[in-house]
Amino acid sequence: MNDLELEPLPDDVLAALGDAPVPALPPGVAEAVLAKVKVSAGLAAVAAASNAASQSVSSTTVAAKGGVSVLLKVLPVLTLTAGVGLGVAADRFVFRPNSVTERVVVERVEVPAAPVPEVRPSVKAPPKKVAAVDTLGRERVLLDLARSALSSGDVAKALAAVQSHETQFPAGQLTEEREALAVQILWTAGRRDEATRRLHAFSLQFADSPLRPSLDAMMR
Amino acid sequence: MPTMDSQTLERVYQAELGAVHAFLSRLGAPRGDVGDLLHDVFLTAVKRWSSYDPQRPVRPWLLGIAFNVYGDWKKTGARRFEEGRDELPERGDESDLEARVEARKTGALVQAALLELDEPKRAAFVMHHFEGLSPNEISEVMQVPAATTYTRLRSARLELTEAVRRRQNPSSGAAA
Numbered sequence: 345m346n347d348l349e350l351e352p353l354p355d356d357v358l359a360a361l362g363d364a365p366v367p368a369l370p371p372g373v374a375e376a377v378l379a380k381v382k383v384s385a386g387l388a389a390v391a392a393a394s395n396a397a398s399q400s401v402s403s404t405t406v407a408a409k410g411g412v413s414v415l416l417k418v419l420p421v422l423t424l425t426a427g428v429g430l431g432v433a434a435d436r437f438v439f440r441p442n443s444v445t446e447r448v449v450v451e452r453v454e455v456p457a458a459p460v461p462e463v464r465p466s467v468k469a470p471p472k473k474v475a476a477v478d479t480l481g482r483e484r485v486l487l488d489l490a491r492s493a494l495s496s497g498d499v500a501k502a503l504a505a506v507q508s509h510e511t512q513f514p515a516g517q518l519t520e521e522r523e524a525l526a527v528q529i530l531w532t533a534g535r536r537d538e539a540t541r542r543l544h545a546f547s548l549q550f551a552d553s554p555l556r557p558s559l560d561a562m563m564r
Numbered sequence: 565m566p567t568m569d570s571q572t573l574e575r576v577y578q579a580e581l582g583a584v585h586a587f588l589s590r591l592g593a594p595r596g597d598v599g600d601l602l603h604d605v606f607l608t609a610v611k612r613w614s615s616y617d618p619q620r621p622v623r624p625w626l627l628g629i630a631f632n633v634y635g636d637w638k639k640t641g642a643r644r645f646e647e648g649r650d651e652l653p654e655r656g657d658e659s660d661l662e663a664r665v666e667a668r669k670t671g672a673l674v675q676a677a678l679l680e681l682d683e684p685k686r687a688a689f690v691m692h693h694f695e696g697l698s699p700n701e702i703s704e705v706m707q708v709p710a711a712t713t714y715t716r717l718r719s720a721r722l723e724l725t726e727a728v729r730r731r732q733n734p735s736s737g738a739a740a
Contacts, residue, residue, distance in 0.1 A: 350699075350717055357725045360732070361693065364674040365667045367589035369581070369598070377602045378577055384603065385610040387570040480604050481636040517611060 383554060384521065483509060483518045490525055499533040524555040531563055539563065568613035576622060577606060583623055583695055584630050590690045591634050592679055604633045624697050628705025631687050677727035681720050688713055689720035 353361070381387075490505035506526045509516065516522070523546045530539035543559055550556070568576075581602070588601050608629050609616075616625050678686055687706065691697040697705075703713040 350714070351721060353693075353721055354725055356732075357728045360670060360674055360728050363667060364671040366582075367586045367671075369585050370595065373599050373602075374581055377599050377606070378574070380603050381573065381577070381606045381610065382570060384607045385568075385573070387573060387610070479636075480608060481633065481640045484600070484604065485640045517607075 384518070386520070386552065386554060479513060480517050483513050483516045486512070487518055487521055487525060490529065494525075494529055494532060499529055502529045503533065520550050520553055520555065523549070524553070524559060527559050528562060568610045573606070573610060576609065576626075580623055580626050584626055587627055587630055587690055587695060588634055590675065590678055590694065591631075591683070591687060593634060597637070601630075601633060601637055604637070605630045608633060623695065624691075624701045624705050627691055627695060627697070631706060635683070673731050674728065677724055677731055680727045681723055685716045685720040685723070688716040689724065692717055
């Protein structure tokens with residue numbers, strides 16, 4: 345059996361398929377998705393460090409129309425520490441979304457020289473089992489629900505969504521994101537002791553997590 | 565076990581983003597959700613990089629991931645299907661506006677015809693016709709016997725021909 349056994353499409357149908365434009369990505373989405381993948385995969389710290397060497401602006405504003413809104417959906421507040429592992433002065437870039445203006449303000453915060461942890465280029469600190477592809481979407485739905493509830497001030501609902509994720513996917517592909525979100529929710533709910541304990545456990549489990557600095561900043 | 569580093573991710577992403585996006589769009593992913601789907605596809609690729617055989621082209625492997633991610637996303641209830649949505653042409657040179665509107669109409673017609681196919685047939689057809697995958701490659705990434713892929717491709721070609729002609733000539737009824 346080979347491809348020659350397949351009947352060719354009639355010329356008029358081939359012409360219609362040929363005339364149909366190739367779907368194009370909206371402007372900005374490609375960059376936003378890549379940034380989000382790097383964060384989710386734990387590659388963002390390394391990438392940020394690479395970019396930081398030539399970074400000279402102290403503060404800038406990035407339009408969030410279109411693609412960057414994808415980033416906004418998953419990163420309520422994202423802080424990337426740059427310079428880590430490169431032996432250069434470490435700066436912190438804080439991305440603060442503004443839902444009213446649909447813009448992301450990127451602030452560069454000087455960080456005093458301090459011993460910098462080694463960043464291994466591994467995807468995640470602890471080796472984890474690769475979950476089935478078909479669970480990733482369900483994981484993301486639960487965490488999106490938690491983020492949405494948190495942003496609207498419904499911490500009970502946010503916590504319930506996180507606990508549901510923990511029950512259904514105790515070692516899921518988005519465990520790191522869930523734990524960071526849990527810390528954020530507990531802190532917002534005023535359960536500071538629990539948040540601190542959970543952050544400690546998070547730090548042990550995900551030593552190189554790019555999500556850690558934003559949690560530190562929140563709890564400072 | 566090799567892992568995907570940031571540079572490899574960027575290289576694969578730049579080379580394959582267009583194909584993966586086109587594949588998801590032709591499968592039926594709404595414009596508003598395609599960013600999330602692309603994220604899931606490439607995140608899965610990072611996590612499963614050790615299962616990729618570097619001696620083989622990466623596109624079929626990625627499209628297989630995209631097919632699974634899309635199928636799972638539909639099951640989650642997060643989908644917002646907007647079949648028949650009418651988007652304005654993107655801004656550009658006004659002189660070719662008519663041509664772009666015409667192309668958009670043709671694109672909408674083809675997309676609507678594709679959406680008449682059931683999903684496995686649609687995926688197989690898009691992989692074969694638009695992305696150039698062989699029936700054997702399609703069988704491998706969709707994890708079905710080769711005979712199933714051939715059956716799907718034959719059926720898809722017949723059904724798509726009928727759907728395109730019916731939509732091009734709505735008053736004439738059946739296909740030629």
